[in-house]
Amino acid sequence: MEFEPKIVGFLCNWCSYAGADLAGVSRIQYPPNIRIVRVMCSGRIDPDFILETLIHGADGVLVMGCHPGDCHYIEGNLHAERKAKMLRNLIAETGLEPERMHLEWVSASEGARFAQLVKEFTDRITKLGPSPISGENPNKVILENLLAAKRTAGDFRLRVIVGRERELVEDKNAYGEKVPQEKLDELLSEAIKTEYTRNRIYNMLEKESLSVRELSKRLDLSTQDVLTNIVVMRKKGMLGVERIEGTTPIYMSLEVR
Amino acid sequence: MATPKKEIPRVGVFVCHCGINIGGVVKVSEVVEFAKTIPDVAYAEANLYTCSSEGISKIKEAIKKYNLNRVVVASCTPRTHEPLFRNACEEAGLNKYLFEMANIRDQCSWAHMHEPEKATTKAKDLVKMAVAKARLLEPQDEPEIDVTPSALVIGGGISGMTAALSMANQGFNVNIVEREPELGGMLAKLHMLCPNFEDASKALSSIVDAVKSNQKINVLTSSEVEDVKGFIGNFDVTVKKDDKPLKLNQGTIVVATGAENFEPINMYGYKSNENVLTQMQLEKLLKTGDLRKPDKVVMIQCVGAREEKGRQYCSRICCGVAIKNALIIKDLYPETELFIIFRDLQTYGQEYEACYTEAREKGVHFIKYTSSNPPEVSSNSEGKLTIKTYDAFLKEMVELESDLVVLSTPLIPQKDAEKLSKILKVPLGSDGFFFEAHVKLRPIDFATDGIFVCGSAHSPKDISESISQALGVASRAAIPMANKHVRADAITSIINEDLCSGCGTCVRICPYGAIQKNEIGIAQVTSVVCKGCGTCAASCPEKAITMRHFTDDQITAQALAALEG
Amino acid sequence: MADSVLVIGGGIAGIQASLDLASRGMNVYLVDENPSIGGRMAQLDKTFPTMDCSICILAPKMIECSRHPNIKLLTYSEVQEVKGSAGNFEVKILKKPRYVDEEKCTGCGTCAQSCPVEVPNEFDMNIGIRKAIHIPFLQAVPLKYLIDEENCLKCRLCERVCGAKAVNFDQKPETINLNVGSIIIASGFELFDSTKKSEYGYGRYRDVLTSMEFERMLSASGPTGGNLVRLADGKVPNTIVFIQCIGSRSSKDLPYCSSVCCMYATKEAILIKEHHPESEVYIFYIDLRAFGKGFQEFINRARDEYKIKYIEGHPSRIVEDPKTKNLQVHYEDVVEGDIKNIVADLVVLCPALIPRKGNEKLSKIMNVQLDELGFFKAKDSLLNPIDTNIPGIFICGYCQSPKDIPDSVAQASGAAARAAETIIQATQRGKR
Numbered sequence A: 001m002e003f004e005p006k007i008v009g010f011l012c013n014w015c016s017y018a019g020a021d022l023a024g025v026s027r028i029q030y031p032p033n034i035r036i037v038r039v040m041c042s043g044r045i046d047p048d049f050i051l052e053t054l055i056h057g058a059d060g061v062l063v064m065g066c067h068p069g070d071c072h073y074i075e076g077n078l079h080a081e082r083k084a085k086m087l088r089n090l091i092a093e094t095g096l097e098p099e100r101m102h103l104e105w106v107s108a109s110e111g112a113r114f115a116q117l118v119k120e121f122t123d124r125i126t127k128l129g130p131s132p133i134s135g136e137n138p139n140k141v142i143l144e145n146l147l148a149a150k151r152t153a154g155d156f157r158l159r160v161i162v163g164r165e166r167e168l169v170e171d172k173n174a175y176g177e178k179v180p181q182e183k184l185d186e187l188l189s190e191a192i193k194t195e196y197t198r199n200r201i202y203n204m205l206e207k208e209s210l211s212v213r214e215l216s217k218r219l220d221l222s223t224q225d226v227l228t229n230i231v232v233m234r235k236k237g238m239l240g241v242e243r244i245e246g247t248t249p250i251y252m253s254l255e256v257r
Numbered sequence B: 001m002a003t004p005k006k007e008i009p010r011v012g013v014f015v016c017h018c019g020i021n022i023g024g025v026v027k028v029s030e031v032v033e034f035a036k037t038i039p040d041v042a043y044a045e046a047n048l049y050t051c052s053s054e055g056i057s058k059i060k061e062a063i064k065k066y067n068l069n070r071v072v073v074a075s076c077t078p079r080t081h082e083p084l085f086r087n088a089c090e091e092a093g094l095n096k097y098l099f100e101m102a103n104i105r106d107q108c109s110w111a112h113m114h115e116p117e118k119a120t121t122k123a124k125d126l127v128k129m130a131v132a133k134a135r136l137l138e139p140q141d142e143p144e145i146d147v148t149p150s151a152l153v154i155g156g157g158i159s160g161m162t163a164a165l166s167m168a169n170q171g172f173n174v175n176i177v178e179r180e181p182e183l184g185g186m187l188a189k190l191h192m193l194c195p196n197f198e199d200a201s202k203a204l205s206s207i208v209d210a211v212k213s214n215q216k217i218n219v220l221t222s223s224e225v226e227d228v229k230g231f232i233g234n235f236d237v238t239v240k241k242d243d244k245p246l247k248l249n250q251g252t253i254v255v256a257t258g259a260e261n262f263e264p265i266n267m268y269g270y271k272s273n274e275n276v277l278t279q280m281q282l283e284k285l286l287k288t289g290d291l292r293k294p295d296k297v298v299m300i301q302c303v304g305a306r307e308e309k310g311r312q313y314c315s316r317i318c319c320g321v322a323i324k325n326a327l328i329i330k331d332l333y334p335e336t337e338l339f340i341i342f343r344d345l346q347t348y349g350q351e352y353e354a355c356y357t358e359a360r361e362k363g364v365h366f367i368k369y370t371s372s373n374p375p376e377v378s379s380n381s382e383g384k385l386t387i388k389t390y391d392a393f394l395k396e397m398v399e400l401e402s403d404l405v406v407l408s409t410p411l412i413p414q415k416d417a418e419k420l421s422k423i424l425k426v427p428l429g430s431d432g433f434f435f436e437a438h439v440k441l442r443p444i445d446f447a448t449d450g451i452f453v454c455g456s457a458h459s460p461k462d463i464s465e466s467i468s469q470a471l472g473v474a475s476r477a478a479i480p481m482a483n484k485h486v487r488a489d490a491i492t493s494i495i496n497e498d499l500c501s502g503c504g505t506c507v508r509i510c511p512y513g514a515i516q517k518n519e520i521g522i523a524q525v526t527s528v529v530c531k532g533c534g535t536c537a538a539s540c541p542e543k544a545i546t547m548r549h550f551t552d553d554q555i556t557a558q559a560l561a562a563l564e565g
Numbered sequence C: 001m002a003d004s005v006l007v008i009g010g011g012i013a014g015i016q017a018s019l020d021l022a023s024r025g026m027n028v029y030l031v032d033e034n035p036s037i038g039g040r041m042a043q044l045d046k047t048f049p050t051m052d053c054s055i056c057i058l059a060p061k062m063i064e065c066s067r068h069p070n071i072k073l074l075t076y077s078e079v080q081e082v083k084g085s086a087g088n089f090e091v092k093i094l095k096k097p098r099y100v101d102e103e104k105c106t107g108c109g110t111c112a113q114s115c116p117v118e119v120p121n122e123f124d125m126n127i128g129i130r131k132a133i134h135i136p137f138l139q140a141v142p143l144k145y146l147i148d149e150e151n152c153l154k155c156r157l158c159e160r161v162c163g164a165k166a167v168n169f170d171q172k173p174e175t176i177n178l179n180v181g182s183i184i185i186a187s188g189f190e191l192f193d194s195t196k197k198s199e200y201g202y203g204r205y206r207d208v209l210t211s212m213e214f215e216r217m218l219s220a221s222g223p224t225g226g227n228l229v230r231l232a233d234g235k236v237p238n239t240i241v242f243i244q245c246i247g248s249r250s251s252k253d254l255p256y257c258s259s260v261c262c263m264y265a266t267k268e269a270i271l272i273k274e275h276h277p278e279s280e281v282y283i284f285y286i287d288l289r290a291f292g293k294g295f296q297e298f299i300n301r302a303r304d305e306y307k308i309k310y311i312e313g314h315p316s317r318i319v320e321d322p323k324t325k326n327l328q329v330h331y332e333d334v335v336e337g338d339i340k341n342i343v344a345d346l347v348v349l350c351p352a353l354i355p356r357k358g359n360e361k362l363s364k365i366m367n368v369q370l371d372e373l374g375f376f377k378a379k380d381s382l383l384n385p386i387d388t389n390i391p392g393i394f395i396c397g398y399c400q401s402p403k404d405i406p407d408s409v410a411q412a413s414g415a416a417a418r419a420a421e422t423i424i425q426a427t428q429r430g431k432r
């Protein structure tokens, strides 16, 4: 049977959802693979929703909002854009193709554009093939990674950086300085990498208590990396030592909220 | 908030044929049969037109007969039809937020007309998704808060006074806070008014009298606003009058603080030569009758406006003002030769253009210069002024001698506009004027509910435009005051105080100022101000924010339902 | 009811006035002679200077009008008679037959699909087509079809396919009597007839368009789906010329400035560049009028970032090459002082925006004065720009004087305030 990708769309009520309606009213045809979830504003779309959808085997997630400047809520769409940027970076870490998540702007008068974008996205996903974690034999590694990514996206630090990006870059920080965009991007990608690594460790230890060496082998990380992160994570109360085998501590995850 | 008793969802699903619009592509009966198999669906039926009065009564009957506590209609778009179906639910005694729609026409049958199989599958999925959300829906109410039927008007110029009078005539109490000892603003300094040459003092005194004699209006002169707390309906305002604080409780606030006139220090010999004036100074000379007969007058436009860098904007009124004053001088001293050196003449509309035509007919000379070749003004020992300028029509430099040079300078933001913008928590634009909620369709509202702007505080404009805006504000502000309450949207965010760490991210993100920290540093939502975008919930680092009617659980459930099976 | 207001004209001005009044609890009858409210703004693609998508921001307001319990929409209707005075006007409205029952029609559009008659679509400035049974545009409010009697064949196919049984050929004109306390006129504008300027060949040359036609062509939901094409040969135009002040600021035709053309031409020019960055766009102007908030900044961006070429001057004539259909635009270069020409693929004329012809009838019915141009005359254009010579009757939007959308909106709220004042004071008098 031909591959029929499963695509979930998250659309804002005011522009993109209206654009999708207009495509229909104008009888513009597009592939029927997309299933649309309506939210009031693209700013509502928590990275969590997207990761959760991917974890459950969606082949693609299409997020749509109003064009910059058109947002019904002034700038919710710009927040959506920042979240998408963060997510792209994060998904890239997991081994899943980051193109499976895509953000576009569609106005209420752009029925044809909506149809075109859906068609293009569907074609792209069809070419990519089924999501590696869908179907009978999901790729366990990527699935594990995505679960770690989901924890990461829920992480306080990342959410603060993404939530405050606009303010830091365009207004001023607590010291009355503007943060250059490049610097913030750097900070963000650094934070993504670290938090993601920590969450992989955390998730791994949740299932089984392990030593640093074993962790580094299973997660394909240097022991140095694992160790530094474990130190921080212990401070945060995320990990504890379950027992000591000889001189080797065996770590376990602690329950965090 | 009392947690509602968890009831077992009993969802009713109504699938619309929409004549042949859906039924011609999607196998509606199949969708109905499928719907019956979805968990918690207690009833499902098909309608020819669910939105017809027959369809509506079927929904109401089924709610009663099958004891439904959630309703899903699979038909067209919620953007147009949700209110209708919500009403039906309400009429059958069901909270209207226990309703959900599946858009199987606009986004299914119409968009996949040639793929009936796939369209039917998609329609089933869309119904399944709607049911998944509906199961988790909760009743919502739209809380009301009282509005004090009294307005604060900041600024007692023509705009502020006009707004105050109209609101008073509509039955509301008004406090005008004016910084200066007298009402009147810029109008008090003007001589005659373009475009129809009314006497400024007459215009002023008639409105000042009306304001002062109106019992609903309380005028506070030599006063300034010190502090504003609260939100629409209940602003707690502290005014400083003669150095004494005064507390006012106000339902709405109008910003009518006007603008200043730019002083062209160091430009074209202003200040160094007493015969170089601004239009403002010329108005004064004309008003007091102190203008001695000049042989020649040269007016220069765009002095400090429409700059390449810096003050880029056009001040809108200066061309009209220059032509007005040229015509007045022509009237006083017919022999006086008048030149207006301009870049692009902004005599828009009917009347300003008519003044321009009249001025040309009466012999006022118009010379066009370009921004790359601005005029130069120099003076000789006898105080005579020489103006060298490029003439874009003759395409050469021309030289004029003159007794008087009048500089047309723009209206610029009040010096303390920023201070006031901070007190009110409303923004200024990049040009320094107050910035409205939406440039096109909400030109006199602020994004913050209950606060409005009019007149030259918003941008340079003439008196008739200021009056139009001021009356406009009197309507906008009257809406909550006439209703005596504002009804909050049900779709607002709520904060779980136990989870909130007080990081303040939501406070910064909210474009409406709906979230503030309370005494102990925990975020709090003012639901009447919240517009329900949900950006705060999607961004909260602690995930402490829930969006009503679009909760994380509801959205994910809806999305994941698409992936089942 | 005497606490109601009649609003004549459902453009953005009439819509704003109606919503303001309705949301404060007053009853509104909103009359439009067109089958849908929305006015000119519904026809626009984007709006200057923010480039907001016009229908995106307008449609929610239109829908709100149709849903609001305090607003009664009377579309495809005309004011026939007005008697009485402030606080108590008696109004007769004529509702023309749609031949479709508004109560029953669900707006599904099956009828139009089966209708065999195709005619030019007025809403698309006659560039696109519609059926005899139609809605003016897809986002029309109310979303109710109507049969255009003139072109209908009476084949009754629509009647047969309509599942809702909404088609009714026996419908008759209906007279509706209203009692209102105040009246707001917001009848907007129309376009100067560009064929009168025969030197530009409008009407003879296929690719000399008016700005409104061009606006429809730019619109994603317009007749060309937002694709820029030459109507003569379907090619994508590369060189496009705008000419300002067609019929305006002229002693021969109309003496005034329409106030919005420099700006919307700039907007349309930017949209061209966004579609086709490599195209060449020229705007001929007399004075560049960019007097509103953010306007000069907008022009600066158009010139510096989008490389739109502003040329001072007024072309003398346009000549079409009969073979290539290219358009030679002859003009005097004011800066260099010689006669030149540009070969354009497409020319957009920006005609004067003029008072509606129907204003005269309204003026007679209500005794409200028009100015010598045909705009509604304010009681005092400076100090009383919203009142007319008749107490209780107010004006707003373009029908009072040329203005853009935000100024129309602000003034419309102003008219709502004045109408509310009238009603509140009449009620108080009544109580005393």
Ligand SMILES: Cc1cc2nc3c(=O)[nH]c(=O)nc-3n(C[C@H](O)[C@H](O)[C@H](O)COP(=O)(O)OP(=O)(O)OC[C@H]3O[C@@H](n4cnc5c(N)ncnc54)[C@H](O)[C@@H]3O)c2cc1C
Pocket: B154, B155, B156, B157, B158, B159, B160, B177, B178, B179, B180, B183, B184, B185, B186, B187, B190, B192, B193, B194, B195, B223, B224, B225, B256, B257, B258, B259, B260, B261, B279, B280, B283, B317, B321, B324, B411, B414, B416, B420, B454, B455, B456, B457, B461, B462, B463, B464, B466
């Ligand atoms: C030289 C010149 C000539 C003009 N000629 C004409 C003309 O002929 N025709 C025409 O139509 N227009 C003319 N105008 C424009 C006209 O002056 C303005 O349109 C009009 O004054 C705007 O009124 P306003 O009430 O908005 O602002 P303003 O007149 O500026 O009034 C604002 C008021 O607010 C007060 N205020 C400011 N800040 C505060 C604060 N923080 N707290 C309390 N009070 C405060 C000020 O003291 C002032 O009284 C002219 C302008 C100039 C500069």
Ligand SMILES: Cc1cc2nc3c(=O)[nH]c(=O)nc-3n(C[C@H](O)[C@H](O)[C@H](O)COP(=O)(O)OP(=O)(O)OC[C@H]3O[C@@H](n4cnc5c(N)ncnc54)[C@H](O)[C@@H]3O)c2cc1C
Pocket: C008, C009, C010, C011, C012, C013, C014, C031, C032, C033, C034, C036, C037, C038, C039, C040, C041, C044, C046, C047, C048, C049, C077, C078, C079, C186, C187, C188, C189, C211, C212, C215, C260, C264, C267, C353, C356, C358, C359, C362, C396, C397, C398, C399, C403, C404, C405, C406, C408
């Ligand atoms: C090509 C073009 C582009 C433009 N672009 C912009 C832009 O980008 N930004 C901007 O701000 N402005 C723009 N404008 C200007 C804008 O269109 C007007 O400012 C605005 O439409 C005025 O609104 P209105 O409600 O006063 O009038 P209209 O939009 O004309 O509405 C009037 C309504 O009244 C109805 N009506 C008229 N007479 C009667 C009667 N006798 N009985 C019943 N109903 C009646 C009409 O059917 C219509 O629905 C543009 C104008 C043009 C021509």
